Amino acid sequence: MSLNEAKDLIEAARRARENAFAPYSNFRVGAAVETIDGRVFAGCNVENATYGLTVCAERVAIWKAISEGARGFRRLVVIADTEELTPPCGPCRQIIWEFCGDIEIIMTNLGGKVETVRAGDLLPRAFDRRFLTI
Structure with a gap:
């Protein structure tokens, strides 16, 4: 995947970041x-005074997509204003795996630094429905 191919997706994440509700952190x-x-679904992090109820941008984007009936995902972008690129947190990695599988994850910052990894690289030996007997 070229950076040019992901340009619109990165821009959607950048715009969503502007709506982040992060008065605590x-x-x-x-x-x-x-x-x-x-189709593209974007989200931002939404904090809560209890911290434990805070929701990350990745989960917001995925849940928006799922709630609109989307299934089958190609890639996900995460953007933050950090020098070192910010990967998804542990709970987000699990949600990404559960709903998106081994998709491409593009980490970027406001300065244009970009790195692409696979979800499986961030969450090796992931727990999923294979382990559940239904």
Whole structure:
């Protein structure tokens, strides 16, 4: 995947980041997930005074997509204003795996630094429905 191919997805994440509600940490994050058919769903982190109820940008984007009926995802972008690129946290890695599988994850910052990894590289030996007997 070229950076040019992900330009619109990165821009969607950047715009979503502007809406982040982060009055406690001031750590504003944006994310955007792209479906197989090219639809884009973006989200930002939303903090809560109890911290435990805070929701990350990646989960917001994925849940927006799922709530709109989207299934089958191609890639996800995470953007933050950090020098070192910010990967998804542990709970987000699990949600990404559960709903998106081994998709491409593009980490970027406001300065344009970009790194691409696979979800499976961030969450090796992931727990999923294979382990559940239904």
